[in-house]
Amino acid sequence: SCGxxxxxxxxxxxxxxxxxxxxxxxxxxxxxxxxxxxxxxxxIALLPRLLKFVxxxxxxxxxxxxxxxxxxxVRFAGSLARAVAGARRGWWRLLLLFPCETAVTLGEGIAGLxxxxxxxxxxxxxxxxxxxPGATLPRGKVDYVLCAIDATWRHxxxxxxxxxxxxxxxxxxxxxxxxGSASHPLRKEPVEGGLMTLEAIAKAxxxxxxxAALAAAVARPLRAMVEQQARYDPAVRQRxxxxxxxxxxxxxxxxxxxxxxxxx
Numbered sequence: 001s002c003g004x005x006x007x008x009x010x011x012x013x014x015x016x017x018x019x020x021x022x023x024x025x026x027x028x029x030x031x032x033x034x035x036x037x038x039x040x041x042x043x044i045a046l047l048p049r050l051l052k053f054v055x056x057x058x059x060x061x062x063x064x065x066x067x068x069x070x071x072x073x074v075r076f077a078g079s080l081a082r083a084v085a086g087a088r089r090g091w092w093r094l095l096l097l098f099p100c101e102t103a104v105t106l107g108e109g110i111a112g113l114x115x116x117x118x119x120x121x122x123x124x125x126x127x128x129x130x131x132x133p134g135a136t137l138p139r140g141k142v143d144y145v146l147c148a149i150d151a152t153w154r155h156x157x158x159x160x161x162x163x164x165x166x167x168x169x170x171x172x173x174x175x176x177x178x179x180g181s182a183s184h185p186l187r188k189e190p191v192e193g194g195l196m197t198l199e200a201i202a203k204a205x206x207x208x209x210x211x212a213a214l215a216a217a218v219a220r221p222l223r224a225m226v227e228q229q230a231r232y233d234p235a236v237r238q239r240x241x242x243x244x245x246x247x248x249x250x251x252x253x254x255x256x257x258x259x260x261x262x263x264x
Contacts, residue, residue, distance in 0.1 A: 002014060004017070004049075005017060005046065005049065005221075006045060011225075011228045013046065013221045013224050013225065015224075016220045016221040016223070016224040017046070017049050017050065017220075017221055018049075018050065018217060021048065021049060021050060021051055021052045021054075022050060022051055022052065022214060022217060022218070023052050024051060024052065024053075024205055024208070024209055024214070025142070025143040025144070025208070025209065026053070026092070026142055026143050026144035026145060026146060026205075026208060027053035027054070027055075027083075027142060027144075027145045027146070028047070028051055028053065028054045028055075028145075028146045028147075028148070028201060028205070029054075029055050029057065029077075029079050029080065029083060029145060029146070029147045029148070030044055030047065030054070030055070030056045030057070030147075030148050030149075030150050030197070030201075031057055031059065031062060031077075031147065031148070031149050031150065031159060032044060032056050032057065032058050032059075032150040032151070033058075033059075033060060033149075033150065033151035033152070033155045033156070033159060034058055034059070034060065035151070035152070035155065036150050036151055037058055041225060041229070043196060043197070043198040043221070043222050043225060044056060044150050044197055044198055046198070046221050047198065047201065050217070050218050050221070051205065051218065053142075055079050056150075057075070057077050057079065057080075059075040059077075060073060060155075060158070060159060060162070061073055061074045061075065061159070061162045062074065062075050062076075062077045062080060062162075062163065062164065062167075063075070063076050063077070063164050064076075064077065064080045064081040064084050064164050064166050064167060065081070065164075065166070068164070080147070080164075080167060083145040083147065083167075083170075084166050084167055084170045084171075086142075086145070087145070087170040087171065088170050090116060091116065091142070092116065092142045092143060092144055092145055093110070093113050093116070093143065093144040093145070093172065094144070094145050094147065094167075094170050094171040094172065095109060095144055095145070095146050095147065095171065095172055095174050095204075095208075096147050096163075096167070096168075096171040096172065096173045096174065097146060097147065097148040097149075097174055097175070097176075097200060097201070097204055098148075098149055098156070098160050098173055098175070099175040100160060100173050102173050103173040103174055103175040104172070104173070104174060104175070105174065105175060105176070105177050106174045106175070106176060106177075106204060106207050106208070107207070108174075109172045109173075109174040110208070112172075113172065116143065143208075144208055146201070146204055146205065146208070147167075147171065148197055148200065148201055148204075149197075150197040174204075176195070176200060176203050176204060176207075196222065198218070198219070198221075198222050199219055199222055201218065202215045202216075202218035202219040202222075203215055203219075205218060206218070
């Protein structure tokens, strides 16, 4: 396998990766279901190569208090503990990227939050008993911590329902505006407008940074994966072709609307 991207050499993705992880004004925490890590097309494995201040935590259930880890199947996540503590103090915005009933669009979620406080961020880990400083929350000013769940829709719903109450209370649940279909149809999504986790994170980080180029850079290896997989997998090739037809139809409709407006 390739030493750069970890993929088999014939499907190496290094050319689609940035020379160094890209800096943003926030951190990203991914709660990954154990089954996802085993998938051959595990795109989240590339995220630490794409963005700075990323942590992928494997598990099904998580807690933010060390004493709760004594419960079976529950894993203490120090990064989540630090994220919750900082959000409570107003040091950064904790955003939970999940389309639950209470979720608002990303833009609405940011607009409705109060201004950030300005304490010394570096002290947060030391102040929280049972946690240690880590690389996920960098020393310095952090505007947001984005928390995402990487799992199938069924498993993601189960993981969301099992999230600790402290996290749900401190976080603002956000979702992306519906785009109709995934831009990178590597898998068949069970719901209309469903996105792979990496694509959703790319869109969210781009929106939070106000930088469409950043979103494109984070999603670039996913686009390369789709192109590679379409050569070998007829199902992926069919989804790509169907997507191209939809895009052409949308472009034709837009052209017709513009022509009608000009005639009027």
